[in-house]
Amino acid sequence: MRRQDAPRVRITQRQVAELAGVSQSTVSLVVNGKADARSRIPRATRERVLRVLREAEYVADPAARRLAGGMNRLVGVFTYEPAFPAASRDFYAALLTGIEHQAEQLGYDLLMFTSAPVTHGRRQLFHPANRLRLADGCLLLGLEMDDADLERLATSGLPFVAVGRRETPGVPYVAADYAGATAELVGQAWDLGHRRFAMIHRDSSGESVQDRLRGLIDELSRRDRGALGTAVIEAASTTGLEKEWRRVRRAGASVVFVESPEHALVVLDLARRDGVCVPDELSLVTLGDPARATPVELTRIVPPRTRLGAEALSLLGQILDPQVHLSTDELRVTLPCAIAPGATLAGPADERPAT
8 A cells, every 4th residue: 555645656658558458559549538439449448448547547648638639628717917916806706706617517627827927917928938738728818918919829729718809800709798788878878868978988908998988989979979079088097086087077077987896986985075966966887897895886887707707618618629610700709788777877967857
């Protein structure tokens, strides 16, 4: 009996072949899942090799298996931003929950690609330390993704799916319909009587940021032929929103759309400080969903983050399945967002009947 503290010896394919009485190439075919009818390996031989593998507790080297064209049932998750610090935890938690649940359902193990260092808040997908090829495929998460990275990955042969809409040709993705949900909320505000709109959005070129902005501008243009002159205000962080708040007030907006829930909470505080009552004097809509309870129930978009993670892994599983052939449209999936009515959107004060 092997002592508990004795070092574990890794058995090789050659030793498995000797124990099973077969060639090493036969063991390789079985380990890599290629011992099918085309390989002409008898079922009894395959079962004998599998029995020896189980008894020897053989674990295939994942890198060697990938080089041999085999599958490890291992999916990588690459996040451009750190996933676990407090600043990003709320964004990633629901996505990773959906990915983990779907991986369990499909029988995949997950590998977080964290060896690439974070530089200026972002990881490099093709950093020399990144071991993408250990996995059968990869999920990409991040607000902004480098177009050159995506183009290179699309031609690399490594299957992948991006979470979030990407404009780069040939990139499979699962995204939330932020433009449609934003347009729906603009329509609700318009129907309540609002005609003076402002928007505070992130200073970012990310597609999800641009989709929200497009949803607002396009819906206002549809409603009023673009004659409103909506104030569009960029904000780089949750600090220093004083300037943005002043611009909203100077614009005379009766409703402000704030992309980030964190920014929305800062705007609420600034409004209270200045004695501006929300929503009686100024309505506020946020185009995201805070992960934690807020002092006021915000009128907001609720993106399906958990489902986004699950559907992204499901799509990657289909791409990895040689029996499944997907059309171009099937490689790009858009999921609807829900709308939470909240308590921060009401008709403008000058449109309400006198009491």
